[in-house]
Structure formats: C-alpha cells, structure tokens
Amino acid sequence: MSVDIRTLDASDEASKAQLDALKKEVWPKADEEHFGADLHPHFFHTAEATLVYEENGQLLGYLEVRCELGVAYMGSTGIVEQARRRGVATKLVEAAENWARENYCHKVTAETGTEWTSKGLVTAMGYTPVVTFKRHFGKIDFIVFEKFLD
DSSP states (O other), X not given: OOOOOOOOOTTOHHHHHHHHHHHHHHHHHHHHHHHOSXXXXXXXXXXXXXXXXXXXXXXXXXXXXXXXXXXXEEEEEEEOGGGTTTTHHHHHHHHXXXXXXXXXXXXXEEEEETTSTHHXXXXXXXXXXXXXXTTOGGGOOEEEEEEEOO
C-alpha cells in the first residue's frame, strides 16, 4: 500500500473532483450526527462581504465579514486616521450585524488584541468576551467576543 499526504494543487482538477465527491459522501451523515436531522436549509448558507464606509466618494473604512453555519465572523477592519473617533467603526459593525441577519446568522463574533481600542468598541456594542488566546497572532494576547442576534 502506498500512502501520500500532500497539498492539493488548485490546478489539479481530477483531485478536486475526487475531493468534492468525498465531501458529498461523508458530510451529510456527519452533519446529522453533529447537529441533528432537522437542519434548516439556511444552516449551510455561506457568504462573505467587505463592507465599506464612504463619504463624498472617499473610502474611509472597511470591515470584512463572513458567514458560516449560522455564525458571522467580523475580520479585518480599518479606518483611516482622520476618520477615527467619528463613529465610523460603530456604523460598520452595525452594518455587519444587519448583513449577518440577512445571511441567516444567529451570532456574530469578533476577535481583537487585549490592548487594542477595538476591544472597547465591541464591548460598548454589547459583545461579550468568550475566551482569551495567549500569545496568539503576532504572539500577543487576543480576546474572542460574541453577540447573539436572536
């Protein structure tokens, strides 16, 4: 018997087709085992978006968000220096929460450095700290926050 573990090459169409078939075979049973038999059709909805804040045609901020299995994850966020402390981030988070609802999410999560200003923003917006990851990205501590939408 020959065994090989490798990275699947994006141009390897035959292996990608085999992988798709394997997923279709194993996941329906695994999903039923893990989540129950009465899954809502929207449970498998996935989506992602980059939300932007714009004034007079000028982009001042953005927030990336994705939805998977009913949970929205707020990711990379950036606000230009001159637009900070003007509510831009708050408006982007509110827009992300609305986007999450439209995409059948029941919860939104965010993670931020323990010493970053965004920690205060998500706390003020009703997010609850769930876990702290020690020496995480860049070897600094991060907190994961969550907010239920339903």
